[in-house]
Amino acid sequence: MATLTLVQAVNDALKTAMRDDPSVVVLGEDVGPKGGVFLATEGLTKAFGKGRCFDTPLSEDGIIGTGIGMALNGLKPVCEIQFQDFIFPAFDQIVSEAAKFRYRSGGQYTCPMVIRTPYGGGIRGGLYHSQSGEAYFCHTPGLKVVIPSTPHDAKGLLLASIDDPDPVIFLEPKALYRQVKGEVPEGKYTVPLSTLRTVREGKGVTVFCYGAMVPVCMKAAEQAAEKGIECLVIDLRTLLPLDEEGVLEAAKQTGRVVVVHEAPRFCGFGGEISALIAENAIEYMEAPIARVTGFDTPFPNTLEHHYMPDARRVLDAIEHVHGY
Amino acid sequence: MTSQQLLSVIEPDGSTNGHESGLSKDELLHCYRTMLRVRAFDDTCMKLQRSGRIGFSIPNKGVEACQVGAASALQKTDWIFPSYRDFGMALYHGITPLDMMHNMFGNANDSARGRQMPVHFSFVKPIRFVSISSPIGTHLPQAVGAAYAMKLRGEKHAALVSFGDGGTSSLGFHSGLNFAAVWKAPVVFLCQNNGWAISCPSSEQTASESYAIKAKAYGMPGVRVDGNDVLAMRKAMLDALDHARAGHGPTLIEAVTYRMGGHSTSDDPTRYVPKHEVEEWTKKDPVARFERFLATRKLWTKELGEKLYAEAMEEIGAAAKLAEATAPPPLETIFSDVYATVPQHIRKQGEASFELARRKGDASAGDGKFPL
Numbered sequence: 079m080a081t082l083t084l085v086q087a088v089n090d091a092l093k094t095a096m097r098d099d100p101s102v103v104v105l106g107e108d109v110g111p112k113g114g115v116f117l118a119t120e121g122l123t124k125a126f127g128k129g130r131c132f133d134t135p136l137s138e139d140g141i142i143g144t145g146i147g148m149a150l151n152g153l154k155p156v157c158e159i160q161f162q163d164f165i166f167p168a169f170d171q172i173v174s175e176a177a178k179f180r181y182r183s184g185g186q187y188t189c190p191m192v193i194r195t196p197y198g199g200g201i202r203g204g205l206y207h208s209q210s211g212e213a214y215f216c217h218t219p220g221l222k223v224v225i226p227s228t229p230h231d232a233k234g235l236l237l238a239s240i241d242d243p244d245p246v247i248f249l250e251p252k253a254l255y256r257q258v259k260g261e262v263p264e265g266k267y268t269v270p271l272s273t274l275r276t277v278r279e280g281k282g283v284t285v286f287c288y289g290a291m292v293p294v295c296m297k298a299a300e301q302a303a304e305k306g307i308e309c310l311v312i313d314l315r316t317l318l319p320l321d322e323e324g325v326l327e328a329a330k331q332t333g334r335v336v337v338v339h340e341a342p343r344f345c346g347f348g349g350e351i352s353a354l355i356a357e358n359a360i361e362y363m364e365a366p367i368a369r370v371t372g373f374d375t376p377f378p379n380t381l382e383h384h385y386m387p388d389a390r391r392v393l394d395a396i397e398h399v400h401g402y
Numbered sequence: 403m404t405s406q407q408l409l410s411v412i413e414p415d416g417s418t419n420g421h422e423s424g425l426s427k428d429e430l431l432h433c434y435r436t437m438l439r440v441r442a443f444d445d446t447c448m449k450l451q452r453s454g455r456i457g458f459s460i461p462n463k464g465v466e467a468c469q470v471g472a473a474s475a476l477q478k479t480d481w482i483f484p485s486y487r488d489f490g491m492a493l494y495h496g497i498t499p500l501d502m503m504h505n506m507f508g509n510a511n512d513s514a515r516g517r518q519m520p521v522h523f524s525f526v527k528p529i530r531f532v533s534i535s536s537p538i539g540t541h542l543p544q545a546v547g548a549a550y551a552m553k554l555r556g557e558k559h560a561a562l563v564s565f566g567d568g569g570t571s572s573l574g575f576h577s578g579l580n581f582a583a584v585w586k587a588p589v590v591f592l593c594q595n596n597g598w599a600i601s602c603p604s605s606e607q608t609a610s611e612s613y614a615i616k617a618k619a620y621g622m623p624g625v626r627v628d629g630n631d632v633l634a635m636r637k638a639m640l641d642a643l644d645h646a647r648a649g650h651g652p653t654l655i656e657a658v659t660y661r662m663g664g665h666s667t668s669d670d671p672t673r674y675v676p677k678h679e680v681e682e683w684t685k686k687d688p689v690a691r692f693e694r695f696l697a698t699r700k701l702w703t704k705e706l707g708e709k710l711y712a713e714a715m716e717e718i719g720a721a722a723k724l725a726e727a728t729a730p731p732p733l734e735t736i737f738s739d740v741y742a743t744v745p746q747h748i749r750k751q752g753e754a755s756f757e758l759a760r761r762k763g764d765a766s767a768g769d770g771k772f773p774l
Binding site: 134135137142144145147149153167171175179183184185187188222244272319320323 | 517518525532535537540542545546550551552554555561574578580739740742745747748
């Protein structure tokens with residue numbers, strides 16, 4: 079088994095899918111000979127040719143719009159949007175078109191496609207290379223929203239997303255691209271969508287997180303353990319469709335819940351987790367649910383380390399919820 | 403021919419300039435009959451809407467030649483990415499008025515299961531008539547992607563994408579034409595310049611001297627066609643399809659035509675369209691023009707026209723009656739087809755709504771089961 083970084087695991091997944099299935103094509107800005115600005119598509123054009131991995135003109139609307147057309151006509155496009163912050167010109171294509179084709183055509187036309195895009199802060203990218211837009215997509219029936227946090231899951235979830243018959247928004251935590259390494263099996267395997275991963279067992283406080291917040295929450299959980307608070311850390315992995323039963327079960331195990339994400343708090347995904355628990359498991363709760371999130375401001379550049387939740391803030395919430 | 407000259411075949415008196423394509427008698431009459439069926443479908447739907455039996459329709463009067471001429475050049479293996487004013491293309495290729503009426507009534511037999519507004523058709527057979535959406539211009543890059551898939555697989559098929567003059571201002575027009583030209587995708591862009599984007603005249607849509615001229619900047623041929631001339635439309639499409647199938651890439655066709663009705667049944671064009679304009683274009687009626695051509699070939703008489711129109715009205719009227727008598731879609735169709743498999747959270751919402759409907763006694767037969 080090879081030890082890969084998260085971005086290498088993404089590359090490995092793409093190579094595996096392209097080798098196994100000739101209908102898989104990769105398109106986006108600079109994904110060809112350059113291999114993408116983060117090198118996620120490195121070597122694909124060389125290995126599979128310009129008909130399988132190709133550069134596009136600089137237009138997100140065009141990338142997703144043509145990707146939809148390819149998906150309608152028998153290909154399995156994996157579109158790369160260079161930074162999630164640049165996806166908004168394609169929002170109409172994603173929300174009005176890809177997400178609705180199956181429904182509005184009674185299943186006659188479908189969009190099996192994956193939209194991969196790096197999201198989140200931690201690289202000093204300022205307002206336009208740092209955002210976490212998962213909530214925009216989670217509010218759209220017809221889409222699936224997937225976020226890996228380890229190399230193993232990045233490959234297995236991406237392969238499951240490419241196999242999926244519906245459009246998947248695959249958000250890659252760019253802060254973790256080279257920060258995390260792990261063992262990745264060779265060849266094809268999948269991690270099923272809509273399944274949670276228990277990162278750490280614990281009876282004291284349940285911490286829900288995903289993407290780049292997983293290592294942050296693990297660090298906080300270790301610090302909490304030193305203070306005698308054992309945390310159950312859950313990596314949600316797929317936000318839509320969410321494993322609701324798994325979330326409720328994990329919440330009930332401790333009765334004390336902290337939800338962590340980088341995205342702004344207001345109407346963020348943490349609100350959905352909180353409401354789900356409040357509606358279905360309020361009688362199990364020993365303390366109010368705490369959210370640790372980005373602020374309801376644009377994403378700052380110089381002070382990004384204050385904006386993004388860190389172990390210090392997560393630990394503070396864990397202690398608060400535990401001591402309530 | 404420059405991008406400013408208007409390609410035409412049929413002169414106003416019905417004679418031709420020698421460019422007519424080799425259509426047989428039967429094919430010419432199929433074009434004619436389809437134009438009358440478009441008009442009959444249109445007339446029927448306007449009456450159905452005005453009498454409150456359907457909620458909405460989109461008038462097609464005046465643009466029949468654009469649709470039928472363009473569609474006549476396509477093979478069944480080609481794809482149509484239509485706008486909402488294009489159902490003549492579907493009729494030409496054998497989609498039945500009954501299939502269309504099921505959509506107009508949004509009933510259980512509608513291919514879109516009553517989820518869309520009327521006129522937002524979706525068909526896969528006998529030709530790909532791709533599901534229509536209301537946002538403008540989104541289908542242009544989609545047609546390019548579908549066409550590029552054909553090219554990557556080495557097929558000789560092509561895609562036609564149709565839109566109005568208003569659509570040329572959209573984001574999708576730019577990305578669609580640009581991607582298609584760079585990739586040399588086998589796609590034909592058909593801009594039906596009918597003079598109006600709801601209430602905005604072309605002068606408020608572009609400062610270009612034409613729409614066809616925009617092709618030049620994208621690096622593809624641009625052709626301006628008399629859109630009320632069914633044979634000119636056919637010729638322009640055949641040329642563009644030959645070009646596409648030969649691997650030379652896309653063409654932009656600007657069909658100069660006129661929307662003789664309102665934008666939709668919710669629109670009152672008398673508030674903004676000058677009366678003399680409608681009168682002028684009425685003289686250029688594409689159906690009458692084709693009739694004059696057919697008469698020169700001894701293929702048309704007034705009686706034949708009346709007979710074919712009456713037959714079309716009868717067929718479409720019967721389809722409307724049948725569609726109106728068909729039950730609405732069952733409740734579960736709200737929750738199916740969002741994904742290939744119904745996820746847990748949607749299933750729960752569905753079951754809760756079925757349970758409420760049963761409890762209140764207002765569930766209709768067939769409710770409460772997911773079609774899995």
